[in-house]
Amino acid sequence: xxxxxxxxxxxxxxxxxxxxxxxxxxxxxxxxxxxxxxxxxxxxxxxxxxxxxxxxxxxxxxxxxxxxxxxxxxxxxxxxxxxxxxxxxxxxxxxxxxxxxxxxxxxxxx
Amino acid sequence: xxxxxxxxxxxxxxxxxxxxxxxxxxxxxxxxxxxxxxxxxxxxxxxxxxxxxxxxxxxxxxxxxxxxxxxxxxxxxxxxxxxxxxxxxxxxxxxxxxxxxxxxxxxxxx
Numbered sequence: 001x002x003x004x005x006x007x008x009x010x011x012x013x014x015x016x017x018x019x020x021x022x023x024x025x026x027x028x029x030x031x032x033x034x035x036x037x038x039x040x041x042x043x044x045x046x047x048x049x050x051x052x053x054x055x056x057x058x059x060x061x062x063x064x065x066x067x068x069x070x071x072x073x074x075x076x077x078x079x080x081x082x083x084x085x086x087x088x089x090x091x092x093x094x095x096x097x098x099x100x101x102x103x104x105x106x107x108x109x110x
Numbered sequence: 111x112x113x114x115x116x117x118x119x120x121x122x123x124x125x126x127x128x129x130x131x132x133x134x135x136x137x138x139x140x141x142x143x144x145x146x147x148x149x150x151x152x153x154x155x156x157x158x159x160x161x162x163x164x165x166x167x168x169x170x171x172x173x174x175x176x177x178x179x180x181x182x183x184x185x186x187x188x189x190x191x192x193x194x195x196x197x198x199x200x201x202x203x204x205x206x207x208x209x210x211x212x213x214x215x216x217x218x219x220x
Contacts, residue, residue, distance in 0.1 A: 004152075031206055033206065033207075035210075040212070041212075042112075042114075042196075042210040042211060042212045042213070043196070043198075043208075043210040044210075045207055045208070048206070048207060058207065090152070090153065092153075094206045097141050097143070097158050097200075097206070098143070098155050098158055099143070099153075099155060099206060099208065100155070101145075101152045101153040101154070102152055103151065103152040104152060
């Protein structure tokens with residue numbers, strides 16, 4: 001079996017700060033995803049990547065950048081953290097139809 | 111409006127009772143998945159069921175594609191089944207770009 005590791009588990013930032021979230025997978029999956037989970041809004045897709053160096057925007061890409069320099073890793077950058085923002089960022093990978101998720105990074109912005 | 115609607119929003123059962131969770135969606139789905147999210151935990155894929163009936167352990171999913179609905183039946187519920195159950199569809203042709211519902215929160219009491 002494989003695992004998806006997200007770091008850090010908790011991230012506290014300041015308003016306006018640039019923050020980077022990292023994700024590693026050892027499934028050797030081609031496609032990776034970043035989803036954001038907000039209370040009362042469900043999960044929404046931010047970015048996904050179908051192979052190394054590929055980036056595709058999801059519905060929520062504004063305010064974010066992503067990078068897929070290696071097949072095994074996919075990072076997400078919040079370009080300017082918003083005051084009082086609180087959300088969970090979930091990374092996933094897939095081959096075929098099944099997605100495998102990491103445990104998430106919980107973001108709080110002061 | 112929400113493309114994937116789940117009901118009920120929450121459900122409280124006694125251990126041993128059966129649970130029936132519903133998912134209705136407004137677009138034609140090429141893929142439908144049910145996920146489980148433990149309190150504070152990551153998402154785990156339970157079943158991938160775009161049409162028909164599928165079983166795994168105590169779980170049965172029935173999807174009627176023409177009617178754009180799916181159900182998840184949990185038989186003989188256990189306290190460890192407590193958590194949130196999410197339904198997600200792919201409308202773009204099995205790309206893994208999932209649209210999630212808000213979930214059903216299940217609490218199984220001993």
